[in-house]
Amino acid sequence: MLADTPFDELEIRSVDGREQAFFSALPNFLSDVIASSHYYRDLFADVDPTTVTNRQSLAKLPITRKSSLHDIQKSGNALGGLLTVPQGDLARIFQSPGPTYDAEGTGDDWWGTARGLHASGLRKGDILHNSFSYHMTPAGLMMESGARKIGAAVFPAGIGNTELQVQAIHDVRATCYTGTPSYLKKILETAESLGKDVTSLKNACVGGEGLMPDLRAAIEDHGIHCGQVYASADLGNVAYESIAREGLIVDERLIVEIVRPGTGDPVAEGEVGEVVVTVMRTGYPLIRFATGDLSAVMQGPSPCGRTNMRLKGWMGRADQTTKVKGMFVHPAQIAELVRRHPEIERARAVVSKTNDDDVLTVMCEAAVSDDGFVGKVTETILNVCKLRGTAEVHPVGSLPNDGKVIDDIRGA
Numbered sequence: 001m002l003a004d005t006p007f008d009e010l011e012i013r014s015v016d017g018r019e020q021a022f023f024s025a026l027p028n029f030l031s032d033v034i035a036s037s038h039y040y041r042d043l044f045a046d047v048d049p050t051t052v053t054n055r056q057s058l059a060k061l062p063i064t065r066k067s068s069l070h071d072i073q074k075s076g077n078a079l080g081g082l083l084t085v086p087q088g089d090l091a092r093i094f095q096s097p098g099p100t101y102d103a104e105g106t107g108d109d110w111w112g113t114a115r116g117l118h119a120s121g122l123r124k125g126d127i128l129h130n131s132f133s134y135h136m137t138p139a140g141l142m143m144e145s146g147a148r149k150i151g152a153a154v155f156p157a158g159i160g161n162t163e164l165q166v167q168a169i170h171d172v173r174a175t176c177y178t179g180t181p182s183y184l185k186k187i188l189e190t191a192e193s194l195g196k197d198v199t200s201l202k203n204a205c206v207g208g209e210g211l212m213p214d215l216r217a218a219i220e221d222h223g224i225h226c227g228q229v230y231a232s233a234d235l236g237n238v239a240y241e242s243i244a245r246e247g248l249i250v251d252e253r254l255i256v257e258i259v260r261p262g263t264g265d266p267v268a269e270g271e272v273g274e275v276v277v278t279v280m281r282t283g284y285p286l287i288r289f290a291t292g293d294l295s296a297v298m299q300g301p302s303p304c305g306r307t308n309m310r311l312k313g314w315m316g317r318a319d320q321t322t323k324v325k326g327m328f329v330h331p332a333q334i335a336e337l338v339r340r341h342p343e344i345e346r347a348r349a350v351v352s353k354t355n356d357d358d359v360l361t362v363m364c365e366a367a368v369s370d371d372g373f374v375g376k377v378t379e380t381i382l383n384v385c386k387l388r389g390t391a392e393v394h395p396v397g398s399l400p401n402d403g404k405v406i407d408d409i410r411g412a
Contacts, residue, residue: 004243004304007118010252011306018308022255022280023053029280033287038081039064039072040287055266058288059257063264063276065290066234067319069100079103085283094138094233102138102233105283111138111236112253113146113229119242119249120227121203122176124151129169129201131179131187132208134158138233139208143178146237152176159183166191166198173200181206181215181226188222199223205240207231210314230314234286235277239311244303247310254279256309257288258297261318261405262331264288272296272403274318275311292319294403320406324351325358325387331405333384334362340380343368345396349389351408358410360389369393 006012030049033040043062051057064072072080078087079101087093092104104110122128128147134140134156144154155172157165157179166187168174177184184204191198204219207229219226229240230248238256239248250256257266258273267273275291294317298310321330329349338344345365352359362381366373377391 004119006306007115011115011249011308013307015301015307018252019055023055023058025280026052026058026255026278029285030287033084033285036084037285038077039075040082040285042081055255055257058255058278059259059264059266061264061288063259063288063290064286066232066292067290069234070098073101079284082286083284090283092138092141095136096233103284104138104141105281107282109145109149110281111142111145111231112251113143113231113237114149115146115251116227116229116231116237116240117143117146117152117176117178117205118150119240120176120205120229121225122147122150122152122205126150126152126176126203127172127174128152128154128176128178129157129165129172129174130154131157131159131165131177131183138236139231142231142236143205147178162186162190163194166194166196169198169201170196175200175202177201177204177206177224179206180208181211181219181228182209184224184226185215185218188219203227205229230311232291235279235289235291238275238277238291242302242304242306246302247298248313249302249306250309250311252308253281256311258295259290260335261294261320261403262333262335264290265335269297269299270401272315272401274403290318292317294318296401296403315403318403320404320408322351322406322408324360324385327385327387329360329385329387329406334405336384337362337377337380340384341366341373341377343373344377346399348399348404349406351406351410353410360385360387361392362389363392363394363399365396365399366393367396 027049090103091106094102132139147154204226211228216226227241231237237251239250255278257276259276261274275293275295277289278287294315295311301307334349338347343366348363350361374391381389
């Protein structure tokens with residue numbers, strides 16, 4: 001059984017103490033970022049950093065969307081002017097599909113992966129078999145930096161050459177694996193077919209894809225404790241699983257918000273929305289960075305004793321833009337409809353087909369349901385979305401809590 005101990009005292013500090021630490025540092029950090037970054041200087045032109053001292057004031061700052069990085073970076077400035085240092089002062093620059101570019105600054109465990117690896121069982125003196133890519137994208141080096149912070153050795157396997165990877169585990173006696181869970185399963189199956197001993201593997205920290213219960217069970221049937229991390233090429237480690245396996249615990253470097261897709265407005269605890277992250281780091285800060293991922297906050301601290309916010313895990317994509325009758329419909333348009341009608345608590349656009357024709361229905365949670373109100377909302381649909389649709393009123397709290405603002409069921 002894995003002995004689950006906190007990585008450091010930060011993981012078990014009080015919630016109030018954590019909030020105070022973040023928001024006492026944030027005003028000065030914002031001032032420095034505005035002074036050093038072309039992009040944030042323009043974005044926050046009307047922001048007084050000294051007033052951003054709590055979550056309510058943070059929520060008033062504009063969002064930067066991951067989906068916009070490609071266009072932002074086409075500006076010609078260093079990584080779109082997002083950097084607070086010259087490109088040559090960075091440790092590394094990576095490329096993601098798009099292409100977009102991600103920066104790695106200097107410093108110890110800059111990506112913040114040590115906590116996730118520690119929670120999955122990696123300890124000083126272990127040997128980590130790292131099957132994440134080392135080519136152009138940061139995943140391999142991201143996990144390696146966390147392992148080195150812990151004091152573990154790393155075998156930089158990268159992707160592919162499965163038989164050689166099996167041979168390396170057999171020879172080097174790696175004690176922990178990191179990479180995708182499906183590839184670990186393939187390694188274990190290949191080892192069995194080749195008659196190679198990989199029983200030195202006792203722990204795994206997986207990511208990059210969903211960890212379904214049957215896949216985790218297939219791995220753990222080999223005597224390997226399998227934990228998971230939620231990370232991205234721009235932010236590094238966002239959240240990680242502890243032995244309690246009750247949600248993913250937000251990394252101590254980050255301020256995480258859950259907002260209604262298409263807006264920057266935080267939702268109530270437990271409601272599914274888009275993950276928005278602020279990371280106060282040197283070189284490449286990201287402030288209210290909308291990841292495009294859906295999740296929800298779980299109530300209370302983890303049973304393992306770590307006190308930070310917990311996420312339910314990856315629950316889909318927030319960018320639900322779809323084309324209806326040749327026109328794009330965006331979550332931001334549905335948010336604008338709600339803004340124009342304060343009686344609406346939540347709204348969900350459903351796109352269906354009748355006799356080969358696209359049909360747009362906007363389902364609204366509202367206490368008002370008279371024909372006059374429905375008519376006004378129907379008119380707003382036309383004005384905002386530039387196409388005709390039908391408004392339906394439903395009882396407050398009746399729409400599914402799945403984060404969907406646009407539900408395209410034409411292929412269902």
